[in-house]
Amino acid sequence: MNSQYDLLKKLTETYGPSGNEESIRHLIQEEIKDYVDEMKIDKMGNLIAIKKGNGTKVMIASHMDEIGVIVTGIDENGFLRFANIGGVSPYISLGQRVQFADGTIGVIGMEHLEDMKKLKLDKMYIDIGSKNKEDAMQKVTIGDVACFYRLYTTLNDAITAKALDDRIGCFIAIETLKKIKDSSNELYFVFTVQEELGLRGAKTAAFGIDPDLGIAVDVTTTGDTPKAKAMAVKLGKGPAIKIKDNSLLSHPAVKSLMINTAKDHKIPYQLEVLEFGGTDSGAIHVTRSGVPSGVLSIPCRYVHSPSEMVSKDDVENAIILLTKILERDIVL
Structure with missing residues (x-):
């Protein structure tokens, strides 16, 4: 594994359920501090990293939290x-370990x-090996x-881990921050909190930033298993360019921007229509008087399980x- 994927290993294995994002936030802060002009943590706990520019104000959102x-x-x-905290299935959880x-x-x-x-879930319990209540x-x-x-x-070209929803989005945002050579846009990379509980961090962060355009980076499900x-x-x-999910109809101009960029640079892409779920862009696009928004989605098998999988x-x-x-x- 190269050093790039060493970072993804750290991101996925770090503890960070919704409302408890401190450890993952600190890891990200240390990783990006030399690549941004300014960093701040807002009252909700979102980490906001800014690369300054004079052009369009763009908010890129990846959520730090995981289900728990x-x-x-x-x-x-x-x-x-x-x-549960977020979408926890009793069938997937049975026999699993928690930390x-x-x-x-x-x-x-x-x-x-x-x-x-x-x-x-009310028919289930967690066994920590205790002898009695006082011991527990x-x-x-x-x-x-x-x-x-x-x-x-x-697994060959694939990666499986817990919390790829959405540490993979955080990883992509971090690596993008490192690679950007020249941008006239004002870039706000926001690592959000409590997405799994209803897009809460993105809602408050977008209100404070008041961006001209929003892009969430998150996972989506696939239709390629038996x-x-x-x-x-x-x-x-x-990667998939979102058309729709339950929280968002992607703005036509943002959708075209993403598709045209992929075509111009011969980058393979897919189009995504998700019949359920949502991402941080669902909160961003209805902030203040409205923000044109879209989503860059990472195909992911076994979402909301301990063994999510991406390519x-x-x-x-x-x-x-x-x-x-x-x-x-x-x-725009």
Whole structure:
């Protein structure tokens, strides 16, 4: 693994569920400090990195947070009851390991059920190996938050890890920051908080920045696995330019900007229509009097699982495409 992907390994393995982004934010700060003119952290916890210019004000948003679980109760035998933070599936979570901020590891188990169709989070618990409630409370208390615990792994051209949603977007933004040679635009790279809880960080950051244009960098699902839901996005066929999701109809001018840039530089790309979900651009585009917005999406299998998967080719082409977009003299 080269040094570039060493960074992605650190990003994915760092703890950072929604509302607990401090560690991942510090990692990003250290990585980009020599490539920006100014950095600040707003009241919500968004990290805003600025490359100054006199042209169009562009906000590039990648969210730092990942899905997780929050402790709601501890029983007399030391088992933890929990609720979700973001889109956590009971079926995907069963038998998985989770990690708390202090490094405590637990395993997700379930009560006995005759019918697995009735499996819900309130029928599940986290086992941290405690003897009783008092023992468990030495390590964990009500309100503590955990994320999935899974190591970064390469599979030929693919990468699988937890939290690629959206540490891969953060990685692409960081690498783009490093590569941009000359841009007349005023660039605001925003590493947002609490996207998984409703695009919260992007909403407040966009209000404060008041950009002329918004681009989110996030993952999207694929239709290329056996008997998958039909979708015209595949792993390894290029980054996807979003047409629509449940939070956004991409602005025609932003969509054209992205497509034309890809064509001009012969960068492979796909077009994405997502029938569910949303990204930070869903909040950005309705800020103040409106912000023309779009999304650069990374095809990702097994989204919201501990083993999300992306293609290195798609990632590298996304970095090239975003760099070329931001180096243009953007006029909407």
